[in-house]
Amino acid sequence: MDTLYKPQGVEERWQKIWEEEGLYEADPDAPGETFVVMHPPPNISGSLTIGHCLQLSLEDTLVRWHRMRGFNTLFQPGYDHAGISTWAAIGRTLAQEGRSQRDLGRDGFDAYVQEWLERYGGTIMSQFRLLGASLDYRRTRFTMDERYYAAVMRWFVHLYERGWIYRANRIVNWCPRDRTALSDLEVEHEDTDDTLSYIRYPLADGSGHVTIATVRPATILADVAVAVHPDDDRYRDLVGKEVVVPFVERRVPVIADERVEMEFGTGALKITPGHDPTDFEIGRDHDLPEIAVIGADGLMNDAAGELAGLTQEDAGRRVLDWASERGLLEKREHYRHSVGHCVRCHSRIEPLIVPQWWVAMKDLAAPAVAAVTEGRVRFTPDRFARVYLDWMENVRDWCISRQIWWGHRIPVWYCPDGHVTVAETEPRACTECGSADLRQDEDVLDTWFSSALYPFATLGWPEETPELARYYPGHVLATARDIIFLWVARMIFSGLELIGEEPFQEAVIHSYLQNPEGKRMSRTLGTGIDPEEALEPYGADATRYGLLKMTTGQDPRFSWGTIEEGRKLANKLWNASRLLLLAGPVEPAARPSSVEERWILARIEATRAEFEADLAAFDFAHAVQRLYHLTFDDFCDWYLESIKPRLAEEDVRATAFAALERLLKLLHPVMPHVTEEIWTNLPARETRLIVAPWPEPETWEGELDALESAQTAARIYRRSGVRIKLDGDSARIFEAVVRPTDDGGGDLDAERARVQKEIERAERMLSNEKFVANAAPEAVAAEREKLAQYVAERDALG
RNA sequence: GGGCGCGUAGCUCAGCGGGAGAGCACUCGCUUCACACGCGAGGGGUCGCUGGUUCGAUCCCAGCCGCGCCCA
Numbered sequence: 059m060d061t062l063y064k065p066q067g068v069e070e071r072w073q074k075i076w077e078e079e080g081l082y083e084a085d086p087d088a089p090g091e092t093f094v095v096m097h098p099p100p101n102i103s104g105s106l107t108i109g110h111c112l113q114l115s116l117e118d119t120l121v122r123w124h125r126m127r128g129f130n131t132l133f134q135p136g137y138d139h140a141g142i143s144t145w146a147a148i149g150r151t152l153a154q155e156g157r158s159q160r161d162l163g164r165d166g167f168d169a170y171v172q173e174w175l176e177r178y179g180g181t182i183m184s185q186f187r188l189l190g191a192s193l194d195y196r197r198t199r200f201t202m203d204e205r206y207y208a209a210v211m212r213w214f215v216h217l218y219e220r221g222w223i224y225r226a227n228r229i230v231n232w233c234p235r236d237r238t239a240l241s242d243l244e245v246e247h248e249d250t251d252d253t254l255s256y257i258r259y260p261l262a263d264g265s266g267h268v269t270i271a272t273v274r275p276a277t278i279l280a281d282v283a284v285a286v287h288p289d290d291d292r293y294r295d296l297v298g299k300e301v302v303v304p305f306v307e308r309r310v311p312v313i314a315d316e317r318v319e320m321e322f323g324t325g326a327l328k329i330t331p332g333h334d335p336t337d338f339e340i341g342r343d344h345d346l347p348e349i350a351v352i353g354a355d356g357l358m359n360d361a362a363g364e365l366a367g368l369t370q371e372d373a374g375r376r377v378l379d380w381a382s383e384r385g386l387l388e389k390r391e392h393y394r395h396s397v398g399h400c401v402r403c404h405s406r407i408e409p410l411i412v413p414q415w416w417v418a419m420k421d422l423a424a425p426a427v428a429a430v431t432e433g434r435v436r437f438t439p440d441r442f443a444r445v446y447l448d449w450m451e452n453v454r455d456w457c458i459s460r461q462i463w464w465g466h467r468i469p470v471w472y473c474p475d476g477h478v479t480v481a482e483t484e485p486r487a488c489t490e491c492g493s494a495d496l497r498q499d500e501d502v503l504d505t506w507f508s509s510a511l512y513p514f515a516t517l518g519w520p521e522e523t524p525e526l527a528r529y530y531p532g533h534v535l536a537t538a539r540d541i542i543f544l545w546v547a548r549m550i551f552s553g554l555e556l557i558g559e560e561p562f563q564e565a566v567i568h569s570y571l572q573n574p575e576g577k578r579m580s581r582t583l584g585t586g587i588d589p590e591e592a593l594e595p596y597g598a599d600a601t602r603y604g605l606l607k608m609t610t611g612q613d614p615r616f617s618w619g620t621i622e623e624g625r626k627l628a629n630k631l632w633n634a635s636r637l638l639l640l641a642g643p644v645e646p647a648a649r650p651s652s653v654e655e656r657w658i659l660a661r662i663e664a665t666r667a668e669f670e671a672d673l674a675a676f677d678f679a680h681a682v683q684r685l686y687h688l689t690f691d692d693f694c695d696w697y698l699e700s701i702k703p704r705l706a707e708e709d710v711r712a713t714a715f716a717a718l719e720r721l722l723k724l725l726h727p728v729m730p731h732v733t734e735e736i737w738t739n740l741p742a743r744e745t746r747l748i749v750a751p752w753p754e755p756e757t758w759e760g761e762l763d764a765l766e767s768a769q770t771a772a773r774i775y776r777r778s779g780v781r782i783k784l785d786g787d788s789a790r791i792f793e794a795v796v797r798p799t800d801d802g803g804g805d806l807d808a809e810r811a812r813v814q815k816e817i818e819r820a821e822r823m824l825s826n827e828k829f830v831a832n833a834a835p836e837a838v839a840a841e842r843e844k845l846a847q848y849v850a851e852r853d854a855l856g
Numbered sequence: 857g858g859g860c861g862c863g864u865a866g867c868u869c870a871g872c873g874g875g876a877g878a879g880c881a882c883u884c885g886c887u888u889c890a891c892a893c894g895c896g897a898g899g900g901g902u903c904g905c906u907g908g909u910u911c912g913a914u915c916c917c918a919g920c921c922g923c924g925c926c927c928a
Contacts, residue, residue: 061891247928319857396928441860445926448859452927539926570925574868578924607879610869612861613924617868619880622893626879629893637890683870683878698890776896796896797888819875828911829874837874844875 059639059739063632065597069731073187076734081748082133082192086528090130094532095121096513096562097133097186097193098545099201101140102178103147106185107579108587108616109538109571112605116568116678117536118191119606122727123673125192126752132529134516135186135193137179139202141465141505142236142244146402148174148464149236159463167463175200185589190598190730192748199516201508202466209515210466210508211482216556218480222418223458229331229338230414230457231398234356235405238461239414241504242454243544245407247396254393255378256324258386259284262300262309268293269388271323273395274333275381276373279306279362280349283329285340288314290325303328305380306363315340335409348411356408415459415468415501423453426551429560435550438676442542442567449543458504465502472497510548513561535562538570566676571608572615579616592621599729600624606678606728627686628732631725634694635736638714641705643741646715652704653764653787655713658697660758661688662720667755669724685725693721696765699795715740720753768792770851779804782854806855813852820845 076082095117100110121133148171149159159167179200186193199206217223230239255275258267268284281303286293297314310329317340318327331341332350341348353359358368365373381387398407427450429435430443437443459468471479473488474495487494508515513532517525531553537546546565553561573579579586592601603624608614650656665688672681697717704710719740726733726747737747768791771782775796781804784792792798823829823841830838 062893445860448927615868619868623879626893629891633891640890679870823874826911832911833874841874
């Protein structure tokens with residue numbers, strides 16, 4: 059054994075052995091309470107980020123912990139086709155060759171994407187393995203594989219038959235770059251600098267004008283009304299009159315609607331149902347026409363007449379010029395407001411009225427709200443339950459159709475007569491007229507429509523498989539907060555609707571790593587950290603440890619120092635085991651005969667209980683910190699040092715190996731490789747550590763503080779050279795651990811003064827009558843205890 | 857516009873009513889027979905600011921200031 063632990067090679071070897079020996083496999087026929095974690099399937103549009111590794115580390119820690127405790131565990135791997143995301147990524151690659159997705163044709167694109175899939179899918183699975191994630195790789199699923207496709211079709215038809223899927227011509231978020239509709243969740247609002255133009259709309263009867271303010275003058279061409287608030291005294295007399303829309307010189311009514319903000323601009327709002335979501339709603343309620351002057355490409359369309367083909371900016375300038383020439387442009391001012399952008403390509407979202415497929419959310423949402431309010435699904439940290447509920451309680455209908463070629467094609471067919479046939483598999487004839495001339499809807503489904511089924515589609519649903527019976531519902535779902543609505547919420551309502559049970563009990567919302575400079579990690583900006591930058595030099599164990607320490611807070615910065623801490627812990631364990639192995643292997647057996655032996659067993663036991671409590675609360679950072687402290691301070695610095703003089707005794711070594719075994723077991727879920735490597739070197743191995751039984755609770759009462767007097771004496775001696783009087787075990791342990799090199803002496807006065815200060819502080823507090831009267835009894839007792847200890851210390855100093 | 861989170865040692869972060877902590881970095885001592893990628897010791901902090909509650913506030917409350925995020 060080398061004096062330095064080198065993870066390279068060791069980790070890869072164990073990863074192969076564990077997988078080849080079938081130790082990652084979930085067996086639905088095996089006994090045991092189940093524990094199921096569905097790992098969120100990464101997008102095949104890219105490789106893993108360090109953030110994925112953080113998520114995987116905490117999941118794998120839970121999975122390995124449960125596996126050792128005898129649970130029948132399923133840790134499910136897979137990857138996601140990631141609709142628009144992959145579509146856009148492929149588009150970027152093709153663009154470099156001067157081509158686009160649509161140049162390939164639908165079939166050509168399918169072929170291209172298959173290659174893409176093999177390349178990225180393979181990379182992702184190999185990165186999972188590199189981290190030591192104990193996923194059941196045999197079960198790897200893809201959200202567009204054949205069986206998964208069948209599940210998605212069933213889901214669509216189910217919702218359709220329920221009457222909750224409908225096609226409607228409504229305003230949607232349109233990305234003019236990718237030329238597809240998006241759901242509300244795929245739009246992000248960004249503060250944008252704009253110019254607010256104040257334009258006069260003359261009254262048709264010539265009695266004056268109304269001034270409106272707009273940031274999008276080009277849309278004036280599609281105006282169908284001017285709206286004011288019903289309580290707005292300034293405009294009360296105008297309601298019911300008509301105004302003339304500039305440029306197009308169309309007469310439109312002035313209407314009253316409560317959705318108008320009186321404070322904005324002049325309080326009069328131009329209504330453009332074709333190009334604004336609020337105006338669309340107002341328009342529908344007032345039966346206004348819907349005019350579209352902007353096309354799918356974001357440019358002015360034919361309805362814009364002489365402005366057709368212009369960009370909105372150019373068209374807007376023409377409109378403003380027109381108004382200005384006629385004295386209708388009152389003023390222009392700077393205006394900063396938030397504008398919707400495509401979450402992927404950052405194009406400015408174009409609200410357009412286009413026919414799309416929708417899911418009515420009302421009936422799906424109600425049970426999903428109840429699941430959380432009734433505590434059947436819990437969030438950690440629990441404040442995210444509120445975030446979830448706020449969204450779910452106010453959820454709007456979900457636009458699920460996308461105008462791209464990558465995804466699950468909508469299972470709807472049209473005959474020449476326009477009849478609609480909805481079926482899970484391709485129908486032979488129109489269900490209404492029997493026509494065999496069927497044309498399938500061109501659109502594909504929102505990628506999240508299929509991801510929503512992940513917790514059961516991966517288990518074989520809609521077939522009644524043994525896996526589905528055994529592993530649904532699952533237990534822990536770990537994810538970052540950015541997909542609470544997109545995915546977590548949708549899994550909950552789909553699971554409730556289709557299976558009748560929520561898909562997991564615990565939604566663990568983990569931290570979102572920032573890069574060391576505090577910036578958001580982004581692959582495209584090059585501000586991210588490639589997992590292999592950590593895995594290669596530090597090893598998976600160190601990386602896992604470090605990442606788990608970074609799970610606190612909301613947006614911790616990635617820090618190499620934390621990974622380094624993990625590497626040191628691995629090395630420390632390695633060398634502690636070397637000490638014992640070099641002293642002479644002997645079968646492990648806890649036969650403690652001294653106070654320090656009982657003490658370490660008690661410390662390990664106490665840490666086991668605390669560690670379990672941390673994991674149960676998903677507090678990974680504190681969990682690993684405990685292990686570090688136990689290993690360095692308790693096990694190495696005190697226990698091993700104190701038994702060194704007696705290492706020749708077989709019982710002492712047997713106990714030490716037994717203690718080491720327990721320590722390795724506690725560390726295994728966090729650092730699986732180094733612990734397994736050491737474990738396999740211990741005498742009398744019968745099983746792999748990965749499936750070794752988790753330590754049972756033990757009782758070592760009254761031993762937790764057994765080393766306190768020796769430790770206090772060590773602190774004083776090391777600081778000042780002053781020896782305090784010790785006897786019996788404490789004296790022996792002090793000698794063994796501290797190995798004092800002189801007879802003491804030292805600065806006795808300084809030590810006395812220090813202790814005296816402490817005594818005075820405690821006495822001062824205890825002489826404060828208000829403290830004694832008002833403080834919690836425990837606080838007062840603790841203070842008395844401290845005083846007693848310092849008095850004892852003073853006496854020991856002599 | 858509404859909501860959430862965070863400002864603690866040079867850095868990354870714990871602590872969240874009763875003497876300010878860890879790891880890294882820094883300084884000093886030690887080649888000690890597991891580990892010098894080690895061991896031991898030390899320096900370093902008006903706990904963002906201002907008020908309030910309390911016998912006592914880094915911790916609770918209010919208001920500011922600064923960062924980050926979500927929803928509309």
